[in-house]
Amino acid sequence: MRRVHLLSTSAAAAMMLSTVAAQAADAFTPPTESDWQITVAPYVWAAGIKGESGLFGLPAQDVDISFIDTLKDLEFTFSGVTEMRKGRLTISTDVLYGRVGPDIDTPVGAADIDATVITFMGTGLIGYSAVMTDTTTIDLVAGARVWSAKNEFDVTGGVFDGRSPSDGDTWVDPVVGVKFKADVSEKIYLAGWGLVGGFGVGSDIMWDAMGGMGYRINDKMTMFAGYRGLHDDYSKDGFVSKITQTGPIIGGTFDF
Numbered sequence: 107m108r109r110v111h112l113l114s115t116s117a118a119a120a121m122m123l124s125t126v127a128a129q130a131a132d133a134f135t136p137p138t139e140s141d142w143q144i145t146v147a148p149y150v151w152a153a154g155i156k157g158e159s160g161l162f163g164l165p166a167q168d169v170d171i172s173f174i175d176t177l178k179d180l181e182f183t184f185s186g187v188t189e190m191r192k193g194r195l196t197i198s199t200d201v202l203y204g205r206v207g208p209d210i211d212t213p214v215g216a217a218d219i220d221a222t223v224i225t226f227m228g229t230g231l232i233g234y235s236a237v238m239t240d241t242t243t244i245d246l247v248a249g250a251r252v253w254s255a256k257n258e259f260d261v262t263g264g265v266f267d268g269r270s271p272s273d274g275d276t277w278v279d280p281v282v283g284v285k286f287k288a289d290v291s292e293k294i295y296l297a298g299w300g301l302v303g304g305f306g307v308g309s310d311i312m313w314d315a316m317g318g319m320g321y322r323i324n325d326k327m328t329m330f331a332g333y334r335g336l337h338d339d340y341s342k343d344g345f346v347s348k349i350t351q352t353g354p355i356i357g358g359t360f361d362f
Contacts, residue, residue, distance in 0.1 A: 141192055148186040149357025151202070151334055156350050161257055161273040163344030173353055181205045181222075187357075196233035196245055198285075202226070218262040224274075226254040233285060241289040251279045251303060251312070253338065255347060275345050277308035279338075295320045298332065309340040316355065328359040 152173040160166030182205040189198040206223045231249035238244075256274035261267060283301035290296060298317035304310055318332015335352040 143191045144362040145189045145191075145359055146186065146362070147188070147330070147357050147359040148184075149330070149355055151185060151351075151353060151355045153334070153336070153351040153353035156352075158346060158348040160341070160344065160346030162271070166346040166348070169349065176206060179206045179208045181207050194235040194238055196231075196235070196247070196285075198229075198231045198233065198247070200227075200229040200231075202228075220260040220262070222256075222258045222260075224254075224256045224258075226252070228252045229281065231281065231283075243287050245285040246283075247285055247299075247301075248280075248282045251281050253277050253279070253308070253340070255345075273345055275340075275342055277340060277342075279303040279308040279312050280305060281312070283314075290319075293322050295322070297330070304339070309338050312338045318355065320359070326361050328361075329357075330359060331356045 153176075154173050155169055155171045155176070157169050158166040159169045183203065185202045187198065187200045189196055202225075204223075204225050208221050208223065229249065229251040231247040233245035233247035235243050235245050254274070254276040256272060258272040259270065261269045261271075281301050281303035283299060283303075285297075285299040287295060287297040296317070296319055299315070301314040302312065304312040314334075314336045316332055316334040318330055320328045320330040322328050332355050333353070334355045335350070337350040339348045341347070
């Protein structure tokens with residue numbers, strides 16, 4: 107009987123060790139793709155532009171362009187946000203690209219001028235949820251924003267025939283800020299961000315603020331509408347871009 111008792115005890119111990127080992131293995135199993143929540147959000151930003159712009163070292167000129175005026179000359183644009191979330195960790199991007207061909211009054215000595223203005227803004231942020239409940243998340247974020255602006259002019263006719271002068275620059279701003287999302291009901295939520303950067307590294311100062319409301323169509327799709335303001339103050343070697351953009355924003359989010 108004693109031998110049987112010892113064998114039973116050994117079997118129980120072996121089963122216990124097996125269970126513990128399985129639990130430990132599960133704990134150290136590398137995360138799978140399903141652990142990440144991925145959101146893709148294309149959007150349209152109907153922004154007007156105000157500020158100062160200077161090229162080729164000439165005195166900066168006042169700029170005041172409505173979104174309707176920009177839309178008339180728009181050749182191509184793309185904008186979208188992505189976010190990957192795993193627990194309290196987030197990795198997000200924001201990309202904005204535009205190509206505009208504005209009409210230019212022909213100066214003395216030139217028969218025709220074709221202008222092309224290309225702008226790019228790309229942001230990468232890493233965040234940590236300081237507040238994370240069933241209804242509210244507040245993320246502290248930090249990262250960098252890349253700006254690129256290029257102005258090209260093709261001259262046809264006159265004394266400057268065949269000339270193609272261009273001016274612009276590319277710079278990088280460090281960025282810090284806060285993002286939030288709060289459910290109002292099962293279908294409706296509020297969301298937004300507040301970012302600040304530059305600090306003299308690239309721009310003298312940069313800020314970006316957005317707030318709005320979303321409506322959940324289903325578990326995978328959401329419609330969102332809000333308002334965004336963006337300011338950047340940058341100048342170097344005769345190129346000046348002190349611009350503030352404001353306007354409504356509308357888009358959709360898709361969760362994977």
